Amino acid sequence: GQNIDQPTEMTATEGAIVQINCTYQTSGFNGLFWYQQHAGEAPTFLSYNVLDGLEEKGRFSSFLSRSKGYSYLLLKELQMKDSASYLCAVRDNYGQNFVFGPGTRLSVLP
Amino acid sequence: DTEVTQTPKHLVMGMTNKKSLKCEQHMGHRAMYWYKQKAKKPPELMFVYSYEKLSINESVPSRFSPECPNSSLLNLHLHALQPEDSALYLCASSQTGVGINQPQHFGDGTRLSIL
Numbered sequence: 066g067q068n069i070d071q072p073t074e075m076t077a078t079e080g081a082i083v084q085i086n087c088t089y090q091t092s093g094f095n096g097l098f099w100y101q102q103h104a105g106e107a108p109t110f111l112s113y114n115v116l117d118g119l120e121e122k123g124r125f126s127s128f129l130s131r132s133k134g135y136s137y138l139l140l141k142e143l144q145m146k147d148s149a150s151y152l153c154a155v156r157d158n159y160g161q162n163f164v165f166g167p168g169t170r171l172s173v174l175p
Numbered sequence: 176d177t178e179v180t181q182t183p184k185h186l187v188m189g190m191t192n193k194k195s196l197k198c199e200q201h202m203g204h205r206a207m208y209w210y211k212q213k214a215k216k217p218p219e220l221m222f223v224y225s226y227e228k229l230s231i232n233e234s235v236p237s238r239f240s241p242e243c244p245n246s247s248l249l250n251l252h253l254h255a256l257q258p259e260d261s262a263l264y265l266c267a268s269s270q271t272g273v274g275i276n277q278p279q280h281f282g283d284g285t286r287l288s289i290l
Contacts (some may be wrong), residue, residue, distance in 0.1 A: 098279075100278075105263075105286075107265060107281040107284055108281050110280070113278060150215075152217055152218075161206055161223050161225055161231060161271060162220065162223065163208075163220070163269075163279055165217040165218050165219075165220075167216070167217055168216075168217045
């Protein structure tokens, strides 16, 4: 079966750092992807990990531990426009299926 | 603007109508997807096409009928929908194959309302 878990909601202050966790138990694994989705808009790709470790892209970083079935997205120097839902998705072994987690709604306050 | 184009952006239809949603991409991706997304929920996979063949059908009711006329186009034909089918319908595409770690690219979606 497929099970991906994320916190439902998080709140942080402008300029701060926030870490959004994702745990997964899936029948196969071929990469973990993070997407940002603003209300009423399409998801946009942020970052992916296929090997253990940290991937950094500007203000966003993502970490993966395959043995623990765990990933996190780190957002630095938060801006008001970062208020959105953040979705983690696992790609299965056959490469065709992306299973999405429930998403974390992040609110950035002034 | 996204590289995956969906039309129409909004659609209102009655339960007896027949309509189609369209999706187009020119990135050379050979996997295309339809998702349904309700408010404050993650995208829910409906169908996956790989090399123009249906490879995944997540037990979607027959009132939704997908079609992939060629490698760039994906349609979703709608007939006799129910009010609970009102949602945002997202199309996505990606490269395919094991070991290819490329993300999905999403269109802006069609917001569907069933009266």
